[in-house]
Amino acid sequence: MPTFTIDNKTITVDKGTTILKAALENGIKIPHFCYYEKLSIDGCCRMCLVEVEKMPKLTIACNTTVADDMVVHTHSPKVMKARAGVMEFQLINHPLDCPICDQAGECRLQEYCFEYGVPHSRFKEEKRKKKKRFSIGEHIVFDEDRCILCRRCVRFCREISKTGEVAVFSRGDRSYIDIYPGRGLNNKYSLCTTDICPVGALTSKDFRFKVRVWFLTEIESICPECSNGCNIKICVRNNNKIYRYLPRQNDKVNDTWMCDGGRLSYKNILSEDRLTQPLVKSGDKQTPVKWDEALSIIAKGFKGKDGKPDGPHIGGIASPHFTNEEGFVFQRFMRDALETNNIDFTVIKGYKDDMLIKEEKAANPRGAKDMTLSPRNGGLSISEMIRGISTGDIKILYIIGSDLMGLEEGEMILDSLGNLDFLVVQDTHVSALSRKADVVLPSATFAEKDGTFTNINGIVQRIRKAVDPPGDSLPDWKIISRLSKAMGYVMEYNSPEEIMNEIAKEIPAYKDVNYKKIENQGISVG
Amino acid sequence: MEKYLTKNFDVPNSETIKAYLNRGDGYKAVEKALKEMTPEQIIEEVKKSGLRGRGGAGFPAGLKWSFMPKDNGKPKYICCNADESEPGTFKDRQIIERDPHQLIEGLIIGAYAMGVNTVYIYIRGEYASQAKILQKAIDEAYENRYLGKNILGTDFSIDIYVHRGGGAYICGEETGLMESIEGNKGQPRKKPPFPAGYGVWGYPTTINNVETFSHVSHIINKGADWFKGIGTEKSTGNTLFGVSGHVKRPGVYELPFGVSLKEIIYEHAGGIRNDNELKGVIPGGSSTKILTDSMIDVKMDYDSLMQAGSSIGTGAIIVMDHTTCMVRVGCVLSHFYRHETCGQCTQCREGTAWMHQIISRIEKGEGEIEDLDILLDIASNMEGNTICALSDAAAWPVQGLLRHFRDEFEEHIKQKRCPFTDSFLV
Ligand SMILES: Cc1cc2nc3c(=O)[nH]c(=O)nc-3n(C[C@H](O)[C@H](O)[C@H](O)COP(=O)(O)O)c2cc1C
Ligand code: SF4
Ligand code: SF4
Ligand code: SF4
Numbered sequence: 004m005p006t007f008t009i010d011n012k013t014i015t016v017d018k019g020t021t022i023l024k025a026a027l028e029n030g031i032k033i034p035h036f037c038y039y040e041k042l043s044i045d046g047c048c049r050m051c052l053v054e055v056e057k058m059p060k061l062t063i064a065c066n067t068t069v070a071d072d073m074v075v076h077t078h079s080p081k082v083m084k085a086r087a088g089v090m091e092f093q094l095i096n097h098p099l100d101c102p103i104c105d106q107a108g109e110c111r112l113q114e115y116c117f118e119y120g121v122p123h124s125r126f127k128e129e130k131r132k133k134k135k136r137f138s139i140g141e142h143i144v145f146d147e148d149r150c151i152l153c154r155r156c157v158r159f160c161r162e163i164s165k166t167g168e169v170a171v172f173s174r175g176d177r178s179y180i181d182i183y184p185g186r187g188l189n190n191k192y193s194l195c196t197t198d199i200c201p202v203g204a205l206t207s208k209d210f211r212f213k214v215r216v217w218f219l220t221e222i223e224s225i226c227p228e229c230s231n232g233c234n235i236k237i238c239v240r241n242n243n244k245i246y247r248y249l250p251r252q253n254d255k256v257n258d259t260w261m262c263d264g265g266r267l268s269y270k271n272i273l274s275e276d277r278l279t280q281p282l283v284k285s286g287d288k289q290t291p292v293k294w295d296e297a298l299s300i301i302a303k304g305f306k307g308k309d310g311k312p313d314g315p316h317i318g319g320i321a322s323p324h325f326t327n328e329e330g331f332v333f334q335r336f337m338r339d340a341l342e343t344n345n346i347d348f349t350v351i352k353g354y355k356d357d358m359l360i361k362e363e364k365a366a367n368p369r370g371a372k373d374m375t376l377s378p379r380n381g382g383l384s385i386s387e388m389i390r391g392i393s394t395g396d397i398k399i400l401y402i403i404g405s406d407l408m409g410l411e412e413g414e415m416i417l418d419s420l421g422n423l424d425f426l427v428v429q430d431t432h433v434s435a436l437s438r439k440a441d442v443v444l445p446s447a448t449f450a451e452k453d454g455t456f457t458n459i460n461g462i463v464q465r466i467r468k469a470v471d472p473p474g475d476s477l478p479d480w481k482i483i484s485r486l487s488k489a490m491g492y493v494m495e496y497n498s499p500e501e502i503m504n505e506i507a508k509e510i511p512a513y514k515d516v517n518y519k520k521i522e523n524q525g526i527s528v529g
Numbered sequence: 530m531e532k533y534l535t536k537n538f539d540v541p542n543s544e545t546i547k548a549y550l551n552r553g554d555g556y557k558a559v560e561k562a563l564k565e566m567t568p569e570q571i572i573e574e575v576k577k578s579g580l581r582g583r584g585g586a587g588f589p590a591g592l593k594w595s596f597m598p599k600d601n602g603k604p605k606y607i608c609c610n611a612d613e614s615e616p617g618t619f620k621d622r623q624i625i626e627r628d629p630h631q632l633i634e635g636l637i638i639g640a641y642a643m644g645v646n647t648v649y650i651y652i653r654g655e656y657a658s659q660a661k662i663l664q665k666a667i668d669e670a671y672e673n674r675y676l677g678k679n680i681l682g683t684d685f686s687i688d689i690y691v692h693r694g695g696g697a698y699i700c701g702e703e704t705g706l707m708e709s710i711e712g713n714k715g716q717p718r719k720k721p722p723f724p725a726g727y728g729v730w731g732y733p734t735t736i737n738n739v740e741t742f743s744h745v746s747h748i749i750n751k752g753a754d755w756f757k758g759i760g761t762e763k764s765t766g767n768t769l770f771g772v773s774g775h776v777k778r779p780g781v782y783e784l785p786f787g788v789s790l791k792e793i794i795y796e797h798a799g800g801i802r803n804d805n806e807l808k809g810v811i812p813g814g815s816s817t818k819i820l821t822d823s824m825i826d827v828k829m830d831y832d833s834l835m836q837a838g839s840s841i842g843t844g845a846i847i848v849m850d851h852t853t854c855m856v857r858v859g860c861v862l863s864h865f866y867r868h869e870t871c872g873q874c875t876q877c878r879e880g881t882a883w884m885h886q887i888i889s890r891i892e893k894g895e896g897e898i899e900d901l902d903i904l905l906d907i908a909s910n911m912e913g914n915t916i917c918a919l920s921d922a923a924a925w926p927v928q929g930l931l932r933h934f935r936d937e938f939e940e941h942i943k944q945k946r947c948p949f950t951d952s953f954l955v
């Protein structure tokens with residue numbers, strides 16, 4: 004563990020730590036362009052030059068390992084001169100079109116310009132002409148004249164997505180970033196290059212010009228699109244609208260990456276076909292009703308002639324999109340209020356890779372399992388319930404979500420639902436399933452509520468409400484506890500956190516889980 | 530003055546192994562090294578000789594060889610740098626054309642000393658006929674069992690491959706060269722890691738210049754003390770001075786270090802063309818800082834040139850008479866570096882282009898007086914701050930020109946044109 008001095012501070016670091024890392028970890032600022040924690044060290048931008056006593060020349064902090072008794076100066080006159088030099092070199096051919104640049108506000112060049120730049124330009128030559136704004140991939144626009152050739156995007160595509168479609172072509176001041184002929188920057192993680200591009204050269208077509216970043220608030224959450232549970236920031240404006248998701252660092256889960264599919268899925272939340280009011284079937288139509296009315300209709304529908312819950316004839320199909328808290332409340336409702344063991348869930352499967360993307364296309368199948376949303380004590384599985392519809396054993400179904408439709412026999416299931424006495428579908432969006440329901444309950448998406456998901460590797464992570472649910476829709480846990488109350492079985496919860504505290508008592512693997520411990524990096528339940 | 534490197538250049542068919550063996554000492558040094566000396570003794574001898582690299586930086590060769598790990602159980606490599614792209618430099622070419630076996634012999638000894646079994650000779654792309662000559666010499670050496678498996682009946686085996694470059698100056702930089710051998714774009718690697726630990730294919734590698742290796746057989750044959758007796762205390766041995774420009778007899782001259790620049794120009798190279806007035810001399814290849822006519826008493830060795838504010842570089846002497854426009858010289862040189870920089874490092878990519886733009890503007894008569902200080906400031910920001918020395922190499926000539934010929938730059942600016950009638954726009 005070498006001990007060294009940096010800007011008169013004495014610091015001890017792990018062996019092999021670079022000066023730059025040591026500085027960053029200790030709150031000492033060393034400007035840098037090409038260095039990125041999750042990529043190999045490049046050393047080309049030369050912005051991180053520092054002075055190390057006894058070394059004849061300035062050295063780059065990103066590639067110099069700390070040694071015992073090193074004395075480092077990060078802001079000496081020599082260093083400041085070299086930095087101003089790099090800034091000037093970067094800027095002479097830069098268009099300086101900040102007012103129309105999407106990166107403004109999160110641009111390294113802009114940031115360092117204030118701190119290290121030279122006040123006025125000495126450059127009298129003609130600026131280099133470069134390609135303006137062209138589509139380099141399905142989701143990405145490239146403004147070549149803003150590129151500072153830090154090669155982060157090149158390294159990302161070689162080392163992380165392992166697709167290698169981007170490279171520096173030509174050499175010297177003719178160098179430029181481009182894609183190999185016949186290819187596009189279209190890997191499944193392509194938009195990560197827009198995160199790591201330190202300037203406004205690679206930008207997201209989707210986000211471009213939508214909003215100035217300083218108007219956005221970031222809420223920490225989890226991507227809901229697959230069971231990997233990538234950590235994200237939901238970026239919203241005060242108009243209750245989501246503008247983008249950004250990956251959030253969690254080295255146990257997604258480093259600083261996320262897939263394009265997950266990133267762009269925020270659009271689902273804004274979509275036109277959201278369910279916003281409870282609906283009740285009347286004739287061929289479903290008409291909007293108030294919550295109380297919908298709940299009392301269901302309460303009636305779930306009961307047999309004797310006025311008691313028609314337990315054996317009821318089936319509950321849970322959602323792998325449930326938070327853990329919702330799953331827990333759901334199974335309590337089914338088992339305790341409806342007295343049935345017919346509980347199951349399914350999850351849609353799809354594309355996977357060996358980076359982040361997982362086969363299960365829902366955030367919480369693992370949590371659903373942990374919360375015992377599978378049949379127990381003789382309860383029926385999904386296929387048994389479906390078979391039960393034709394034999395008359397199952398008369399009532401309470402279905403949350405539409406993942407059933409992902410099953411091979413989806414269409415067949417849809418047909419058989421017509422034979423039920425009573426069907427309740429609770430979902431975020433209109434679906435073929437919801438259209439068949441006697442009562443439809445509108446629920447909130449993950450971005451509109453609090454709770455936890457357990458990812459495929461057993462890491463419990465928090466989601467946080469970023470926007471209000473549209474219309475009358477409510478989080479599933481609220482709907483279920485209200486419904487339970489309407490049926491005379493009181494399950495009062497004030498918050499998902501309260502439910503988690505109960506989970507900790509009831510489910511052994513979760514005994515140490517609480518919201519404080521989860522914080523923003525999650526905790527493992529093995 | 531005894532010549533040894535170029536001694537046999539004029540022997541008929543000097544490039545053949547037959548001629549080489551007929552000399553009597555051809556491949557004798559290999560015999561001696563492999564049969565009578567341990568690898569350590571060879572490295573010690575080379576160290577003792579004071580032999581310094583002839584590729585430009587003058588690093589002690591024996592010391593470099595001693596950095597190679599011993600018995601690491603993994604492959605090790607030698608790269609022989611025959612990229613020879615520094616403007617003004619054409620000495621390695623002479624060795625390859627006229628005495629290639631001398632180089633091969635040096636390589637075998639070096640390989641044995643460092644425990645290397647594979648040697649790459651990286652030769653610049655434009656040296657097409659030279660690459661053929663070299664390959665032929667290597668083939669002959671294989672036929673005569675100086676190369677290949679178990680040479681001279683020992684358990685030492687060695688293969689030499691000729692690798693032709695694509696014509697980029699930057700591929701002469703040691704790690705740019707290694708990238709190029711690996712089939713990658715010729716871009717120098719950041720250091721650390723250094724080649725002795727992480728070179729070609731990621732394995733320990735030593736790289737030396739063609740001429741550096743060519744001295745080795747002579748050192749082994751005649752001993753380090755003999756070698757040390759030639760030249761000066763810190764610049765030992767003969768070296769090849771390539772003289773070009775406005776002299777009567779341009780060419781490669783083998784002379785001991787310490788000879789005066791004046792002697793080289795006026796005695797060996799025959800003086801200035803048309804007996805013109807001497808104006809400036811670039812003493813060691815395009816990267817080194819120019820000297821004026823009043824400085825040519827300088828001794829041509831590492832220390833003396835350093836004191837004179839320049840360096841001996843590759844020993845490539847470019848002589849310019851009074852008809853030369855120094856601004857145009859600046860244009861040509863800065864254009865070369867702008868064209869040849871790989872462009873990874875911000876300072877080098879942008880600085881080389883900017884300097885060239887400014888100097889061209891001055892040559893066109895559109896310069897302003899403040900441009901001169903801007904040029905110097907650009908040069909100082911480029912110097913010492915980059916991955917490889919190309920950025921320094923681009924900064925130095927501009928610094929040199931402005932130091933000694935600033936008045937000529939100012940004259941261009943004042944007159945708003947180039948005062949030299951035969952100078953044309955770049
Ligand atoms: C831009 C650049 C170009 C170079 N070109 C050559 C070259 O053509 N030939 C050469 O021998 N060394 C060249 N060098 C020097 C090599 O990097 C290296 O120092 C040398 O090959 C080591 O050999 P030596 O120790 O025998 O001189 C170049 C260096 C730089 C920075
Ligand atoms: S596009 Fe962005 S990330 Fe890629 S090299 Fe240019 S500045 Fe760096
Ligand atoms: S890998 Fe999965 S969790 Fe991660 S961003 Fe993509 S869809 Fe979302
Ligand atoms: S100094 Fe110039 S030539 Fe050398 S690596 Fe950097 S950009 Fe390339």
Ligand code: FES
Binds near residue numbers: 065
């Ligand atoms: S951050 Fe160190 S060289 Fe770019």
